[in-house]
Amino acid sequence: MTMDSDAPEISKTPPANAATYFDGASSRRRAVTLHFADRLEISDHEQTLAVWDYADIRRADSPSGMLRLGCPTVSALARLEVRDGALASELVSRCARLDENTPGRRGVAVIVGWSLAAAVSIVAVVLFGLPLIADRLAVLVPEAFERRLGDVADSQIKTMFDAKACDDPAGQRAFVKLVTAIRESAGLDTSVQSGVLSSPIPNAFALPGGRVYLFNGLLAKADNADEIAGVLAHELGHLKHRDSMRGLIRDGSTSFLIGLLFGDITGSSALIFGSRTLVTSSHSREAETNADGFAIDVMHRLGRPAKPTGELLLRVTGKEGKGLSIISTHPLSEDRLARMSREDRSASGPPLLTSEEWRSLKSICDGKSDPAKKSDPAKI
Amino acid sequence: MNQMSWPPQVPPPPPMPVPPPMPVAFSGSRGEFFDLAKRGAALELVTLGFYRFWLLTDIRRHLWSNTLIDGDAAEYTGRGKELLIGFLVALAILVPVYLGYFLIGLEAEHYQAFASIPLVAFFYLFGQFAIFRARRYRMTRTVWRGVRFWMTGSGWIYALQASLWGLLMILTLGMILPWRAAALERYKMRHSHYGDLQGSFEGRGWEFFKRGWWLWLLTPIAIYISPIAPFLYAGYKAIEWRWWLSGLRFGGVRLESSLPKSALIGLYWKVIGWMALLGLVFAVYLALCAGLVASMSGEGLTEFFKTPELMRSIPLLVLVGLGYLVMALAMNVVMRVYLTRDLWVTVLGSVNIIGIEAAANVAARGDLANALGEGFADGLDVGGF
Numbered sequence: 001m002t003m004d005s006d007a008p009e010i011s012k013t014p015p016a017n018a019a020t021y022f023d024g025a026s027s028r029r030r031a032v033t034l035h036f037a038d039r040l041e042i043s044d045h046e047q048t049l050a051v052w053d054y055a056d057i058r059r060a061d062s063p064s065g066m067l068r069l070g071c072p073t074v075s076a077l078a079r080l081e082v083r084d085g086a087l088a089s090e091l092v093s094r095c096a097r098l099d100e101n102t103p104g105r106r107g108v109a110v111i112v113g114w115s116l117a118a119a120v121s122i123v124a125v126v127l128f129g130l131p132l133i134a135d136r137l138a139v140l141v142p143e144a145f146e147r148r149l150g151d152v153a154d155s156q157i158k159t160m161f162d163a164k165a166c167d168d169p170a171g172q173r174a175f176v177k178l179v180t181a182i183r184e185s186a187g188l189d190t191s192v193q194s195g196v197l198s199s200p201i202p203n204a205f206a207l208p209g210g211r212v213y214l215f216n217g218l219l220a221k222a223d224n225a226d227e228i229a230g231v232l233a234h235e236l237g238h239l240k241h242r243d244s245m246r247g248l249i250r251d252g253s254t255s256f257l258i259g260l261l262f263g264d265i266t267g268s269s270a271l272i273f274g275s276r277t278l279v280t281s282s283h284s285r286e287a288e289t290n291a292d293g294f295a296i297d298v299m300h301r302l303g304r305p306a307k308p309t310g311e312l313l314l315r316v317t318g319k320e321g322k323g324l325s326i327i328s329t330h331p332l333s334e335d336r337l338a339r340m341s342r343e344d345r346s347a348s349g350p351p352l353l354t355s356e357e358w359r360s361l362k363s364i365c366d367g368k369s370d371p372a373k374k375s376d377p378a379k380i
Numbered sequence: 381m382n383q384m385s386w387p388p389q390v391p392p393p394p395p396m397p398v399p400p401p402m403p404v405a406f407s408g409s410r411g412e413f414f415d416l417a418k419r420g421a422a423l424e425l426v427t428l429g430f431y432r433f434w435l436l437t438d439i440r441r442h443l444w445s446n447t448l449i450d451g452d453a454a455e456y457t458g459r460g461k462e463l464l465i466g467f468l469v470a471l472a473i474l475v476p477v478y479l480g481y482f483l484i485g486l487e488a489e490h491y492q493a494f495a496s497i498p499l500v501a502f503f504y505l506f507g508q509f510a511i512f513r514a515r516r517y518r519m520t521r522t523v524w525r526g527v528r529f530w531m532t533g534s535g536w537i538y539a540l541q542a543s544l545w546g547l548l549m550i551l552t553l554g555m556i557l558p559w560r561a562a563a564l565e566r567y568k569m570r571h572s573h574y575g576d577l578q579g580s581f582e583g584r585g586w587e588f589f590k591r592g593w594w595l596w597l598l599t600p601i602a603i604y605i606s607p608i609a610p611f612l613y614a615g616y617k618a619i620e621w622r623w624w625l626s627g628l629r630f631g632g633v634r635l636e637s638s639l640p641k642s643a644l645i646g647l648y649w650k651v652i653g654w655m656a657l658l659g660l661v662f663a664v665y666l667a668l669c670a671g672l673v674a675s676m677s678g679e680g681l682t683e684f685f686k687t688p689e690l691m692r693s694i695p696l697l698v699l700v701g702l703g704y705l706v707m708a709l710a711m712n713v714v715m716r717v718y719l720t721r722d723l724w725v726t727v728l729g730s731v732n733i734i735g736i737e738a739a740a741n742v743a744a745r746g747d748l749a750n751a752l753g754e755g756f757a758d759g760l761d762v763g764g765f
Contacts, residue, residue: 022526027575027742029452029525061445063407063453077526077744079455108423111434111460115427152486256478 017087021049024078032080034087036094042080050074057095059102067091069098122257130257131283134250138242143191143209146245150209157205157213163197166216171196171364174357179212181352182229185301186236186294194232198365202316204231206238208245216365222312225353225361229302230295230309230340237294243287250283284329292336296343303349310337403733406725407453408446410717416442417716421709432758433467434460439716440518443724449524450736457528458521458751466517466751467758474756477506501543506756508542509535512568513753519572520749525739530746533571535753541567555596559585565624574630575742583627591641592619610652614645621727632738639730647718647726654714662707669699 021032021042032049035041040052052071060079062068067088069080082088092098157163166172179194194212202217212235214228222228238244299306310333317333330336353361420435437460444456485499516531523529545560562585572579595616602609618641625637673696 024526025744027525027527027739027744029740061441061455063446063448064409064412065407066453068453068455077523077528079526081452108434111431112423112427115430118430119428148486 020081022079023049024075054095055097059098126254126257130250130253134246137249138246141245147209150207150211153207154211161199163199166196166198166365168364170360174353174361178229178352179232182233182236182298186298188236188240196364204235206235206244210239219362221316224308225358226304226308227312229352230299230306233295233298234291237291241290281329285331288330296340300345305344305347306340307344310340403450404728404731405448406446406728407448408442413442413721414717417713421713425709433463452525455523456521457523462751463754466755469752470755505539505543508539510753510756512538514757516749517751517754527575527742527744528746529574531572538567558588573746575744577631577742580629581627582629583623588623592616610648611645614648615641618644625731632735634734636732636734637730639727643726647722651714651718658707658710662703665703669696
């Protein structure tokens, strides 16, 4: 061991092998000496405090400049602390399995590998699994539960938009006539509830449990009954396909899984929101396209043109530019109009409402002050 | 070399580990911590956040093992795997709870719109439970001189107390905060132990209030003049740290802190400065990306910016998303270096310990607690060290 012959002659072993020992049973600090026999002997003067197998000794966390050892097989918390460099390297050379419990490169690779596997499976479930599950589950959800959900959404929406149901009798009669014609043609039963709400926002929506609402703002922008009929048929299409229930199951679980995936990276909420928007809006566009197809069919069955609805949409949203955004929830109004024009047939059936009825429908909300001055784009 | 060339006349004193004069010291280097945070952030990016359990563990191991009290370094014996398991168990419990929350909320909304909002209170309760249990986990993984800290007490009783105090907080517009902190800390410390030394907390709400009452007056002003907010917050944290540390007791061991009110202001402003810088870098990056994508699309630059195409280009969205993620992680590194490591060192430097002899021969006691609380805390996003 000694290479330096000039080194002063110090008493043989004891001070050089000095270390500090905590026995794990009390916090007493003991100055100990180490003896390297076939096992490591830790002794305080003549009394042997512990005997550790070299193979069982493990490294414990320590501040820089100190080697700290433990022997989990003997005592979970007993610690041997060595500050002397030479003694520390002697110990390290004898304890072959010193770093066995430290993860090291290999452990990190395992963590990375499994994390990626988990990420891939979560993404796969979000993209392919959840739509399937939602499709299957949505039909299994009892009507009563769905109606209850609808009630909740109903009261929330009425509170949020401060909207009241319009009930001008003549207008209401015209509305019921229009809805009934579409509903029968769409093959939905009488459980469908519908109404006009007084809100300047040009929009219409379907709620779970068979409710369809039309905002007065959309009526104000419409030029004839066919335009509104197409919109209502579109919403009934959502009901028929149970899109809101499906959307609820799918979006709820998507948010949950994506949130799980990104976890705790500070500021990742924007990212979570972003990726969720991407995923859910692509499903939403698909549902909208299907509902449009449904509306076109219904209008054809009624012998009425589908094109006016597309024109109304474009009037409400304005030109949306080219190219489809992957974050839009709806297809472009231009494309929707183009499709409705392409599949359009000239009117073969009688008008859905007389011009008298159309006028009373337009004024169903009692001719309140011009409701559609400035408004958000429609989400129909 | 010098020592060796002079043969000593008397036998030299044995190279005993000489306890440093400071009762508390920190031996870790800043560079080492920075490397740890950098590497952790990179791994977090690669593992989409799953590495957080191991990073948190590594940070604690570094801080604990470099903290020397009366010359002996502490040790953190928790492991990332335990946190992962705690998280998974918490998940298994939280998923049905969330579902139940959804269904009960549905019933409540059925009677009255937005009636489900008070149910949020339930999650507050749960969050407080998580805070208590996470503390218990951390304590039982803290070892000093071969003896571990441990905790008794009930997470639910704590959560109930914390929630009732929380209610009072709302009613008194936050004035009650010092007394709330004192009461909750008393509960936590009364149930904390080091071996057979029982902890206690002697901080009084009144002392906290006396040192920080002006903060309450200035807070409404800070809402209008935001540049003074960091000063206020840093002042508040400094007062809170000092008050909290000075109230800690373990048997006959008393802590004392002399942290000045202004001690943390620099740290918070450094973080704000870095945030601004990173934000600027991100903005430049965004502009570069937009320019690059525009030139790739072959259209004129101005024309490209005029159309809504800009917002719809998928390569641009991917570039922005990636840049955002890198920026978020860089901010994480900044926060960890300043608000975890530097704050730890600053606060530690202010601590004095009286009667440390009482901890010289303490018998080991107590069992390990599981990491469920940490899992809940992670799942519910309630903080902790």
